[in-house]
Amino acid sequence: MTEAGNKTSRGTQIPVLMMAQQLGWGGGIERDVSKFARHVFKHGIDAHVACFRPGGARWDEVEKAGIPTICIPVTSFKSPSVIAAARLLKRYIAEHNIQVLHAFDTATDLFGVPVARFLGVPSLTSQLWYRDFLSRSTQLLLSVVDRVAGGIFVNSYAAAHELATNWHVPRDRIHVCHNGFEPTEFHPHGRKRLAVLAEASVVIGTVAVLREEKNLALLLDAFVQVHSIDSRAILLIVGDGPMKAELARRAEHLGLTDVCLFQDATLTPADWMRAIDIFALCSRSESFPNALLEAMACGCCPVASRVGGTSELVTHEKTGLLFESGEVGQLAEALRRLTSDRECRSRLANAAARFAHEQLTIDIAAARLADIYRQLLGRAPVQHEYSARLSKVPETVSS
Numbered sequence: 397m398t399e400a401g402n403k404t405s406r407g408t409q410i411p412v413l414m415m416a417q418q419l420g421w422g423g424g425i426e427r428d429v430s431k432f433a434r435h436v437f438k439h440g441i442d443a444h445v446a447c448f449r450p451g452g453a454r455w456d457e458v459e460k461a462g463i464p465t466i467c468i469p470v471t472s473f474k475s476p477s478v479i480a481a482a483r484l485l486k487r488y489i490a491e492h493n494i495q496v497l498h499a500f501d502t503a504t505d506l507f508g509v510p511v512a513r514f515l516g517v518p519s520l521t522s523q524l525w526y527r528d529f530l531s532r533s534t535q536l537l538l539s540v541v542d543r544v545a546g547g548i549f550v551n552s553y554a555a556a557h558e559l560a561t562n563w564h565v566p567r568d569r570i571h572v573c574h575n576g577f578e579p580t581e582f583h584p585h586g587r588k589r590l591a592v593l594a595e596a597s598v599v600i601g602t603v604a605v606l607r608e609e610k611n612l613a614l615l616l617d618a619f620v621q622v623h624s625i626d627s628r629a630i631l632l633i634v635g636d637g638p639m640k641a642e643l644a645r646r647a648e649h650l651g652l653t654d655v656c657l658f659q660d661a662t663l664t665p666a667d668w669m670r671a672i673d674i675f676a677l678c679s680r681s682e683s684f685p686n687a688l689l690e691a692m693a694c695g696c697c698p699v700a701s702r703v704g705g706t707s708e709l710v711t712h713e714k715t716g717l718l719f720e721s722g723e724v725g726q727l728a729e730a731l732r733r734l735t736s737d738r739e740c741r742s743r744l745a746n747a748a749a750r751f752a753h754e755q756l757t758i759d760i761a762a763a764r765l766a767d768i769y770r771q772l773l774g775r776a777p778v779q780h781e782y783s784a785r786l787s788k789v790p791e792t793v794s795s
Contacts, residue, residue, distance in 0.1 A: 446466045464492070498519070523550045524551050600631050688710070700716065700717075
């Protein structure tokens, strides 16, 4: 949508302010904000975007799409900047007739939602991760904000179940909206080996921020067993992060230096995904991982740890293979099987791509999010397909 298009049609839309701490390009939350902001317009939502710190690739994407942006400069919750930022946010909400404030991460949950409540503006917090990784004090603060917000936005039934069970959030206040991918970028057409992978018999790979919870050491350990039966198999790890140097050292220790390729993080991950045959996600914790979804959309055969919402993406033996988190033997067996059975690999990859493109595009997700905003404002009925599933423990959730 161009800037001119936004200006001429904006009067009939519902103004919503989406907030994130920052809009760089490495994290899933930043990508989600950018995607939703750029795609909800056709579903009746006039998106605005606010960040504590301006700039970054996703901020540039949003501005290029003609979406109004504002920097709300909160430098610390313990500094006077909070008061000045709250006043600025109040003024922006009034000037633009913002009708819903949607906070997408912990920092904006804690800042934006109380301000919106004070102003009488309906708000949503977001739970796109698991709270176990947060400090106890932050967990308790979020539990208070849960009660202040009009609702909580989650991207998986697993996350919804965790909120309802561990934090006693009423299920009718939890709104599930799975992530969506952009099919113009993530698709299986033109899959090919890149030059550095040209000699590989099979490419096993992943794209991730290289953090501890991604558990990529497990992938290296499992790949040793694959390499022992296929010396031409290549392991590809695309991404940057605090674990990169340690993972490189581990690959060297395991004798994988010549067959393990590390590539820097990139703004065009689909090019690498279309070169991967088997996409491995080994995380200890996930809600609804963007990288796994995008890899499926690109025609990779997925192998994923059975955590959080991954089993809402991958159906074992139908759209990929699942293994118990941390079980190197199960992961190695899945990789060996798919490496040696090309027909099985192709069948699962095709089914995964078909599922993603039929059920999980960004347009489907944006339409669902627009409905959530209308429900929050009392302009649309609660969607029974979601509330019914939240009335019981989701069958896809595995602890």
